[in-house]
Amino acid sequence: MKNLILASSSPRRKELLENLQLSFHTVSSDVDENYDPEWSPEEIVMALAYRKAKAVSKEHPASFVIGSDTVVVRDQTILGKPQNLEEAFSMLKSLSGRSHSVYTGVAIVSESNERKFFEKTDVDFWELSDEEINDYLDTGEPFDKAGAYGIQGFGSILVKRISGDYFSVVGLPVARTIRELKKAGYSS
Ligand SMILES: Cc1cn([C@H]2C[C@H](O)[C@@H](COP(=O)(O)OP(=O)(O)OP(=O)(O)O)O2)c(=O)[nH]c1=O
Numbered sequence: 001m002k003n004l005i006l007a008s009s010s011p012r013r014k015e016l017l018e019n020l021q022l023s024f025h026t027v028s029s030d031v032d033e034n035y036d037p038e039w040s041p042e043e044i045v046m047a048l049a050y051r052k053a054k055a056v057s058k059e060h061p062a063s064f065v066i067g068s069d070t071v072v073v074r075d076q077t078i079l080g081k082p083q084n085l086e087e088a089f090s091m092l093k094s095l096s097g098r099s100h101s102v103y104t105g106v107a108i109v110s111e112s113n114e115r116k117f118f119e120k121t122d123v124d125f126w127e128l129s130d131e132e133i134n135d136y137l138d139t140g141e142p143f144d145k146a147g148a149y150g151i152q153g154f155g156s157i158l159v160k161r162i163s164g165d166y167f168s169v170v171g172l173p174v175a176r177t178i179r180e181l182k183k184a185g186y187s188s
Pocket residue numbers: 007008009010012013028029052068069070071072081102144145146147149150151152155169170171
């Protein structure tokens with residue numbers, strides 16, 4: 001059995017992996033999250049996931065390392081984490097009453113194997129009044145999350161329906177991740 005590392009500082013990703021009752025630890029990766037504006041959403045999330053996993057793998061070459069990255073895409077516009085209240089408000093306003101896609105990329109890096117994949121989940125939001133948006137902003141939840149919401153928290157009341165992997169929206173598509181880990185040669 002080899003060591004498993006989640007290259008992340010996201011408490012949600014840690015929690016999702018803990019559900020699988022695997023033994024692992026987390027190491028945060030401080031990588032440059034800039035990307036080429038020409039890249040597609042799937043290229044962005046897989047490249048950033050790979051950067052995170054590769055950076056940690058360099059320090060822990062004997063381990064299997066998982067990196068992950070999530071963005072929200074509305075009309076070909078990439079929404080990352082909001083920088084301030086105004087940006088969070090305008091992100092949520094732009095998602096109101098319509099659908100968007102959440103892309104999560106995952107990279108698994110070990111000494112002998114490197115794999116990348118992504119999941120796309122479509123999410124429809126209810127129509128939101130400015131008051132509802134402001135009430136949601138007051139929860140403080142939007143600020144460390146792509147698209148300024150968390151489906152797993154108070155943000156659950158914004159969501160009408162989803163099509164795709166719920167866990168991918170939260171930050172880690174666990175079922176596919178475990179399958180790819182096995183293909184990479186990991187056994188617990
Ligand atoms: C859309 C959505 C995003 N998110 C989160 C998942 C990610 O943590 C975050 C997107 O930012 P990321 O840059 O993907 O991840 P991170 O900076 O939080 O963590 P790390 O790079 O250390 O792994 O948004 C939710 O928690 N719920 C949601 O519904």
